[in-house]
Amino acid sequence: MFRNYFKTAFRNLKRNKIYSVINILGLSLGLACAMLIILYVNDEVSYDRFHEKKDHLYRIVTQNYNADTIPEHKDPNTGFLQGPVFHAGVPEIKSYVRIQSSNTDIKKGTDITSKSLLRVDPEFFSLFTFPLLSGNPETCLEQPHSMVLTEEEAKNQFGTSDAVGKTMLLRENDSFIPYTVTAIAKNCPQNSSIKFNILLPLITPEGTMQNGENWFSFFLNTLVLIEPEADISLINDKIQNIYLAESSEAAKIINERYGDSGPPPSYFLQPFTNIHLSKELPAQNGLSDSSNPVYSYILSGIALFILLIACINFINLTVARSIKRAKEIGIRKVVGGNRKQLIFQFLGESFLLCLIAFVLALLMVQLVLPLFNDLANKVLAISYLLSFKLITGYILLFLITALLSGFYPALVLSQYNPVETLYNRFILGGKNYLQKALVVLQFALASFLIIATFIIYSQFKFLTTKDLGYDDSNVVAVGAHGLSQKELALFREKVTTSPDITEVAGKNGGYWSTSAKVNGEKQIQFAYETVDESYIPLLKIKVVKGRNFSREFPSDSTHSVLVNESFVKEAGWKDPIGQVVDFWYNENEKYTVTGVVKDHHYQSLSQKIGPQLFTMKPANKFGLILVKIKSGSTTAALGHIKNTFQNMFPLHPYNYAFRDEINLRRYQMESKWKQIMLLSAVLTIFISCIGLFGLSVLSTEKRTKEIGIRKILGASVNNVVITLSRDFIKLVLIALALSVPVAWMVAGKWLQNYPYRINPGWQIFAVAAVLVIFIALATVSFQAVKAAIANPARSLRTE
Structure with missing residues (x-):
């Protein structure tokens, strides 16, 4: 009996090649995504569990x-x-x-x-x-x-x-x-x-x-x-x-x-x-790879979306295609087949198809794992699939997918009346509300991911192109831990002998923060920057009040500071010039504000601009040398900087980075998620479209006689295409109506994490909607046009 079931299943797959390819491809993509996410989540929860104690x-x-x-x-x-x-x-x-x-x-x-x-x-x-x-x-x-x-x-x-x-x-x-x-x-x-x-x-x-x-x-x-x-x-x-x-x-x-x-x-x-998945107490200062469980939730949700869409395709195509198998079902029932046997037969077909898709998914995982590792910052290997837990998980995934995608079609197909099917009186159940609802669901999910991708792309572009309030182009940052002001002056003198070097400035390494008192008692926490007089001009930071540090005022290094606009606002000063900043915890350390610089983004745009203070305190050492080079002379300038540094500081390691590249690296996470969401959106819309294509093929086959009659009565190709496409486009429009409000709410909540963010206007949603409609229309129209230009005499003769 089971042998007969499998022989029938293979014959059906072979006879219906387009249907088989669509279902296998869709399921394998969904399963591959699920496998990759299971690998990711398993790795996340396995952190530090190899220690015996x-x-x-x-x-x-x-x-x-x-x-x-x-x-x-x-x-x-x-x-x-x-x-x-x-x-x-x-x-x-x-x-x-x-x-x-x-x-x-x-x-x-x-x-x-x-x-x-x-x-x-x-x-x-x-x-x-x-x-x-x-x-x-x-x-x-x-x-x-x-x-x-x-x-x-x-x-x-x-x-x-x-x-x-x-x-x-x-x-x-x-x-x-x-x-x-x-x-x-x-x-x-x-x-x-x-x-x-x-x-x-x-x-x-x-x-x-x-x-x-x-x-x-x-x-x-x-x-x-x-x-x-x-x-x-x-x-x-x-x-x-x-x-x-x-x-x-x-x-x-x-x-x-x-x-x-x-x-x-x-x-x-x-x-x-x-520790690994803790948001409040993350891994740092000797512990590494701090993560956020939200990433696992999001990726799991995306994988579930894609797998669900693939299962929806299977159900829709199997039910829609059941009209072509009605006579087969009728004959099986007439010769003694009962409903239970038919259910087992169709479930067997589902399991066979899922098995093929599962094997193909494993091959896909092996091929895309390097790309996935790059996106997820992991070093996962296919060998991890061999662990007992993962093998158990994949077997469960296979069984659940096969049952989910095959159980409902098996119930529907097994209940057909043999008399109606054999005498061509069978009509596929009513309005097909479930089939339509599933199409709406999968396109709603696909539309949501497309809109999310557009918003993440827009926010990433905003973060990487927004004016930071200073010029970071052609600025080389050279590591120089413990550099004194005299050493910096000597380095500047030697390195500027090259015509490719225009300016040199010093700055403390890393991020310093401290507090001081203003107005007698008020205490302010601020970013504490140690710079020299060339730092502000080199980065073209605007001085909005007062003046910059200057060599003409030797006392600037011991008596003067600059502050930014946020510092002035926090201190409550109307006239900041001449105000006193008191580092009360250091004896006799008070400074006079001689200038105010315009607020600029000295940290990433994921953090709000806070109070900032600049000093030239001689006891503070520099950690970075900023070198401004001429555009188009990068190679020569870098060679000269390296030679000068190594000749002056032979016992110090030489390392450098461009300031604009440092700024871009601050948004690596957004860049990764941009790529992940793009791939997810492409996969979901692709799987949805191949399912829609399969439904359009079956719909066109069912309406072959209708199309022939319409053409004989004078219907144009455009009229036939519109008639065949209209119902599908209505479903896509309903999906958009459901997904757009949800995407708008979720995007608004996600953007709240950024103090500087885009305001997602209607244009993003409109472009996403047009794209979804266009893709769906192109998918359906291909088969509709093919049917519309066919010879009506042939279609009527076959009926």
Whole structure:
């Protein structure tokens, strides 16, 4: 019996090639998308679960409060003290490891490169499961100048993974000190929040543990291993009590020096396996790959959309095509076939078709995985499909898809009356409301994704083309950590000997933030910029009041500051020139405002412009050199900059980036989502259209006699095309009417994440609607025109 079912199924697939290709292609695309998203989500939830002690690993974090003891934000960082002190005072804490990220210059021959690495406590390998290829995990990080390399880094440095006992030169202050390789670790798994190529011992500076003010220094991660049966809430209470007792004297000193800092933070433990997907307490400062569960939800929703559309196609095409199989069903019933057998037959066909689509989907996944990895910032491999959980998931996906797409058609086809079908009195059920509703649903989903794509594209274009308030073109940013004003002046003198270099300026590296008092008592938090007198002119930032720093006023470096318009507004100044900014926590450090610059986007457009202050304080070092080069002379200018820098600073690594490229990289996430949404929209509209094409083919076949009669009675080709297309276009219009309001609401909510954003006008929705209608019309019209120009005599004769 089952053999007969499969023979019949193969014959039907072979006989109806267009129908088979449409269904298999649509289902395989839907299944491939679902497989890729399952891979993505599985990778997200698997982070850090390979550690043997994962269930007992926690991170020490804090909850901060405002003056009204209302929770403000959570902080995942700690300092040197929390780990050792809590470990000593809480018996349930078995061990701890502090992790600090840093960059260190490495000298190899005459080459000097800057490498990112982690500094950790010696117990690192006893808490975390990072297998060693060689070396002792218990002692490899005990000595101050020991180091652990991964297999990959060892091969990069020495050409072999057999590197234990070899040395590397690492910078300490102004000299390079040999560090001995004591162990080689396997490369870190890609689903790990702790990623390293080089590990160094974390050295606690002398006197740190005795200085209570270090309770208020936060710059690293502290992870602890607790007893298996320990009560977490009880441990939270204990560490909070220890903190309050140990930091009370230091808190009084801090409050006297800087003013009341508000209620003390509340310490608690965060499960280590929760870090990767945490929005409030993300992975940072030594932990990496912070993610957002929203991404998984969105991608899962998109995959569900695409798979649902593919299943809708299957149902629609199978039901619509049932008129051609009516006689087959009638004969089977006359010769003794019952409804149960027919249901099994059609379900068998569904399973066979899904099996073919499933195999094709696996091939598609293999082909597009590199592109998907690039979009999702992953390194997923097809080998991940071999895990037991994923295999189980894919089998369930296959079964659910086959049942979902085949069960309803099987019920409909198996209930046909044999007498009506054999005597051609059968008419496919009524108005086909379900079929029409499914067409509306799939085009509503496709329209929603197209509109979303247009809006994301528009916002991305806005973010990357908006005037930032300064000129970032042809500006090269050269890393120069710890550069003094005299060194910058000498570098400027030498590098500007080239006619390709027009200006040079200095700036602090990274983002600095601090606070000061204005108007006597009011305290303002602001971005703190250390620059020289050339910085404002080089970037063409407008000075709206007062003047810029100038060499003609030597006291500018010790007595003057510039502020932006947002600072003036926050301070409440009507006339900012001559106002005093008081850094009260530093003795006799007061500055006079000599100029106000126009607000400009010194951070990404995802953050609102805040107060900003510029200083030329001599004690502050520069971290960046900005070099303005002439347009069209990039190669020569970069070569001259490099040679000058390396001749002047032979012990510093040379690295550079163009300022406009740095700004663009701030929107990498938006760029990725733009591409993901575009691919999703293309897939959904493609699958919807091949389904619509299949329905139009079957509709045209059913109306062959009608078309012939219309043409004989004088109907033109245009009239026939309009008649055949009208019903489908009505469904598409209904889909647009449903999707546009939903897309408008969702887009408005998404755009609220950006303080600077587009206002999606009616044009975006109109263009999307026209595009959807045009694609649908082109899809349906192709078959309609073919039917309209056919010879009516032939169509009537076949009837």
